Amino acid sequence: MGELRKLSFAYGGLLTLLGLTVGSSFLDLGGFNSAINLAIAAAKTAVIALLFMHLTSKGLPRLVVAAVGLWLVILFGLTLVGQ
C-alpha cells in the first residue's frame, strides 16, 4: 500500500499549502504576499504533477512539459520586458 500512502501524503500536503496561502493573505507583507501566493501555487503544481500525474517517470511527457514551460517563459518574458 505504498502508493496509497504516497497519494494521501500528497493530498494532506496540498490542503496544508491551501491553508498557508489563505492564512498568509491576511498578513500585510507588501509585495511579499503575491510572491508567497505564487510560490505556494508552484509548490501545489509540483505536488500534483509529480505525485498525481506521475511525471516522476522519465520520458517524452517531461520533454513536453519543459517545452511548454520554455514557451511560457518566452511569452511572459518578452511581454514584461516591454512593460
Next chain:
Amino acid sequence: MSSQTQSIAFDNASREKAADTLAMWLFIGSEAMLFGAIFLVFLIAHINYGAPFAAASKRLSLPLGTLNTAILITSSFTMALAHMYSAGGRWRAAIWSLAATSLLGLGFLAVKAVEYSKEFSEGLAPVLGAPFSYNGPDPVHAEFFFGLYFAMTFLHALHLIAGILAIAGVLALWSHANPAGRARRIQAVGLYWHFVDIVWVFLFPILYLINRG
C-alpha cells in the same frame, strides 16, 4: 480483436500506452498555452491597475473560493485513487473513485453558481448585458477586473464540465472496454482532470488573494 492492443497501429500494449500518454500531455500543453496567455493578460492588467484590482478582489467571497479549492483538490485525490485502483485491477473501487470525482466536480460547479448569482445580484457581473454598479474606487478598472474574473472562471468551469462528461463517458462505455483500455482511459481523463485542478490552483490566489492584509 487483439487482446494485446486496442488499435492495430501498435505492436504491443506498452507502445500504445506510451503514445496515449504523450498525446494527452501534448493536448495539456496546448491548454497550458491557452490559459497561460489569459493569465498574462491578467498579470499586465494587475501591474497597471493594482489598487482598483485589489479593492475589487475583496468583493469576491474568500470562504466560498477556499471551499471550492479544497473541493477540487479532493477531487484530484479521488481521481488519483481511481488511477491507482485501475492499475491494480480493483475495478469496483475504481468506479467508486470516478463517481466521487465527478460528484466533487459537480459540487465545485454548484458553489461557483452560488458565487455567480451573488455577484449578479450585487451588480458585480459586467457580462451578458447585466447592469454593473460598483461604489468603490475607479469603477472602470474594477469592471475590467470582474470581466477578467468571469472570463477566466467561466472558461475554467467549461473545462471542468468537459472533465465531468469525460468521466461519464468512461463509465458509460465501461463494459465495452477491456481492462487495459479502461486503465488507459482512466489515465487520460485523470491527466486532464489534474490539469484543470492546476489551473484553479493559480486562479484562486490571483483572483481571491490580492492584498487582503
